[in-house]
Amino acid sequence: MSDQPRLSAQEIVERLGTAVSRRARIRAVTALVAGLSGAALVSLLWLTEPEPLPGRTRLAFALLTAICLAWAGYGGWLLTRKVVLFAADRVVAAWIALSASTATTVLLAVIAAGRGTGLWPVLAVGAVFAAVSLLLLARAHRERARLLRRRAELTT
Amino acid sequence: MTDELLVVRAQLGERGALAELVSRWRLPVWTYVRRMLDAERADDVAQEVWLAVVRGLPRLREPARFAPWLFTIARRSVTDRLRGEYADRPEALAEADALVEDPVEALADRARLLDALAALPPAEREILVLFYLEDLPVADCAQICGVPVGTVKSRLNRARRLLRVHLERTAGDE
Numbered sequence: 001m002s003d004q005p006r007l008s009a010q011e012i013v014e015r016l017g018t019a020v021s022r023r024a025r026i027r028a029v030t031a032l033v034a035g036l037s038g039a040a041l042v043s044l045l046w047l048t049e050p051e052p053l054p055g056r057t058r059l060a061f062a063l064l065t066a067i068c069l070a071w072a073g074y075g076g077w078l079l080t081r082k083v084v085l086f087a088a089d090r091v092v093a094a095w096i097a098l099s100a101s102t103a104t105t106v107l108l109a110v111i112a113a114g115r116g117t118g119l120w121p122v123l124a125v126g127a128v129f130a131a132v133s134l135l136l137l138a139r140a141h142r143e144r145a146r147l148l149r150r151r152a153e154l155t156t
Numbered sequence: 157m158t159d160e161l162l163v164v165r166a167q168l169g170e171r172g173a174l175a176e177l178v179s180r181w182r183l184p185v186w187t188y189v190r191r192m193l194d195a196e197r198a199d200d201v202a203q204e205v206w207l208a209v210v211r212g213l214p215r216l217r218e219p220a221r222f223a224p225w226l227f228t229i230a231r232r233s234v235t236d237r238l239r240g241e242y243a244d245r246p247e248a249l250a251e252a253d254a255l256v257e258d259p260v261e262a263l264a265d266r267a268r269l270l271d272a273l274a275a276l277p278p279a280e281r282e283i284l285v286l287f288y289l290e291d292l293p294v295a296d297c298a299q300i301c302g303v304p305v306g307t308v309k310s311r312l313n314r315a316r317r318l319l320r321v322h323l324e325r326t327a328g329d330e
Contacts, residue, residue: 003270005190007199007203008182009178009179012202012206013174016206019210020171020174020210084211084213085214086167087214089169144168147167154161154164
């Protein structure tokens with residue numbers, strides 16, 4: 001009967017793997033943001049086509065949108081079930097979300113304006129994404145500031 | 157450095173603080189798990205506990221209450237493995253209640269104590285481990301086990317009596 005733990009503290013931390021891996025965090029945020037932006041871009045191109053599209057082209061647009069949504073789903077699943085975001089990570093992730101929302105909205109607005117259709121829906125959806133990102137950013141900053149204050153109190 | 161400071165630093169994302177927290181609590185967590193489960197499962201379950209702790213750490217609102225929170229998670233993992241045993245607890249507790257005397261604290265032989273602990277039903281074993289081996293206050297034990305303080309006290313009394321009975325019986329056999 002072994003009455004000592006087999007694993008050292010370092011081995012335990014190493015075995016936490018994906019949960020604390022920086023690479024996994026980057027992969028998760030990238031997949032989510034790129035997937036959502038890609039899905040929005042492809043959908044806009046599809047919906048603002050001036051002429052009716054042939055069946056194969058519609059199928060291609062649908063497949064591309066589904067692939068982008070699948071990547072977004074994968075990123076979301078990683079972030080909610082596998083990867084741990086600590087206070088500093090949440091601030092970075094919220095900034096990435098805000099930047100990506102803004103960039104995607106500007107790109108889509110330029111495309112929509114060029115095609116002369118769908119500008120207002122693009123701006124409306126873009127505003128919602130940007131507002132949610134701002135909310136997340138404010139919350140992440142507030143939480144990090146609270147923890148920094150507490151750390152300072154406990155250190156002195 | 158206090159546990160609270162370590163937890164706050166880990167919540168901020170300091171990897172070193174997380175490693176220090178694991179280092180500091182590795183043995184208490186393993187001891188609790190090991191006293192509740194066999195040696196084969198203890199390491200795996202302790203690792204599961206740490207994974208759950210890391211996942212839950214950003215949401216821990218009271219870093220000063222880290223220890224009871226940690227053992228609540230450990231208890232959940234252990235309970236999952238012990239569900240079968242908890243379901244059919246032995247009915248012999250009442251008989252054991254009749255026998256009292258000779259304080260358990262006088263016990264010198266740690267190996268004998270650990271053997272005796274292993275023979276107790278899970279609920280009684282758990283409360284002795286938390287209270288005596290992990291040195292947690294009754295209020296924390298109550299929070300971890302999800303029962304009132306009074307229940308912890310009565311469970312402790314029953315556990316001590318059962319332990320005493322077991323030790324007397326093994327001493328008589330020798």
